[in-house]
Amino acid sequence: MMNAKDLSEEQVATIRGWAESGAGLSEIQRKLVDDLGLNATYMDTRFLVLDLGIELKAEEPSPEEPGTGEEAPAGDAGAPATPEEALVGQGGSVTVTTDQVARPGAMVSGSVTFSDGEKGVWFIDQMGRPGLDPDTPGYQPSEADLDAFEHELRKALQAP
DSSP, rough: OOOGGGSSSHHHHHHHHHHTTTHHHHHHHHHHHHHTOOOOOOOHHHHHHHHHHHOOOOOOOOOOOOOOOOOOOOOGOOOOOSEEEEEEEEETEEEEEEEEEEOTTTTEEEEOOOOOEEEEEEEEEEEOEEEHHHESSSOOHHHHHHHHHHHHHHHHHHHH
């Protein structure tokens, strides 16, 4: 796991420069690996940017017309996914569920389905560190999916 405290001032300045030039998280991650020789996952990069207080330039969202997507049948609106998992939230097309019994080594855990259909397991360990284990090795969700996942996870963990 990468730590912002382990970076030199020169490396931090380089990362800030990439962000100022409009690089997104995935591009910064690639440059960390290729240019600086640092082993960084997408989540490591996301946390690193947050720890350093770097603000990424917002991409212009593509305008979407309301009502163009398929609507769910009215009869299935409140049904849980399985008896073991209760559907907690759905943001866009990112679905987050929580496990009734946390996985070993985790305080809380669950599963996530991203907009492209990829699935994975999320958890928060005993030290409060978040983790994401995709079903497909090496899978990296899009920035939009990660934002939606973070939002839905936050809602799930704040639910009564």
